[in-house]
Amino acid sequence: MADLILHHYPNSPFSEKIRLILGYKKLAWKSVVIPALMPKPDVLALTGGYRKTPFMQVGADIFCDSALISDVLEHLQPTPSIYPEPGKGLARTLAQWADSSLFWAAMAHNLGPKGAAHMFAGGPPEAALAFSEDRKAMSAGMVRLRPADAAAAYKSYLRRLSDMLDDQPFLLGQVPCIADFSAYHPLWFTRVRTPVVADILQLTPAVLEWMDRMNAIGHGSMEKFDAARAIAAAAAEEPMVVGHGLLRDSTFQDEHGIPLGSRVTVTAESFGPEPTEGELIAATRTHYTLSRRDERAGTLHVHFPRIGYVLKAATPA
Known part of the structure; x- marks a missing residue:
């Protein structure tokens, strides 16, 4: 192949x-x-x-x-497998939620005024404007959360993830599944790309520990x-x-x-x-x-x- x-x-x-x-x-x-x-x-x-x-x-x-x-x-x-039995249907459903509702709440929080200023710090003003115009064209017709509303939703979603990690290392059990990979990436952006707004993650220590386990997987060869x-x-x-x-x-x-x-x-x-x-x-x-x-x-x-x-x-x- x-x-x-x-x-x-x-x-x-x-x-x-x-x-x-x-x-x-x-x-x-x-x-x-x-x-x-x-x-x-x-x-x-x-x-x-x-x-x-x-x-x-x-x-x-x-x-x-x-x-x-x-x-x-x-x-x-x-x-x-990233779709381990017997819960692959639940894993796919949770992944779809994470790739949509969780993602958009997280990114609206991440790219609010404080996070956006951090991302484009040191660059020319036109870089931030170009990014904004590009993403505006991509999201034409979408309803986007305002940063304050996004933060409230993001906090609720993080608490739900934390509850899932009360007595197991990954969201649906002892090994990661597609739900873990889908829920991780918007939180990764918060933590790694917009750390100035990452204090929101401190409210859920179990989520931070889970993120460390996910990060340790690495990117392969x-x-x-x-x-x-x-x-x-x-x-x-x-x-x-x-x-x-x-x-x-x-x-x-x-x-x-x-x-x-x-x-x-x-x-x-x-x-x-x-x-x-x-x-x-x-x-x-x-x-x-x-x-x-x-x-x-x-x-x-x-x-x-x-x-x-x-x-x-x-x-x-």
């Missing part, structure tokens, strides 16, 4: 989630550091429109969204790579055959009346409204796959999780 290439940047919280899962599974991976802000021409050459971080590349297959990447890594390396080589690697490979490789479910599940082979777009439900267009070659109970071609990267299969993404027939040119 081709190398695992993670396209990410150091400050990205969802990237930290995947970096830790790679470490937990003791996987070797190549690191392509991508821009935090648009424009991202090398990213779009591979994804066709999707610009959120991270995404993972395996040859000419591109896996978008940390939820799908987590599933792919589980297929690739089943042990240790990483090798620096660059975008040009990643694009060349995609061009040199053929995408995996649908139903084989890392996403083995190929049973067509039609919820839209859109047949396979149609030109479609896939877009995130909320954050990150940029569509990816291509030929629909898979629509299973868990994921969508589009085939598209790029003049630099060649023929690619771009994969999205079904939950959290919107499939539509492409508008004729």
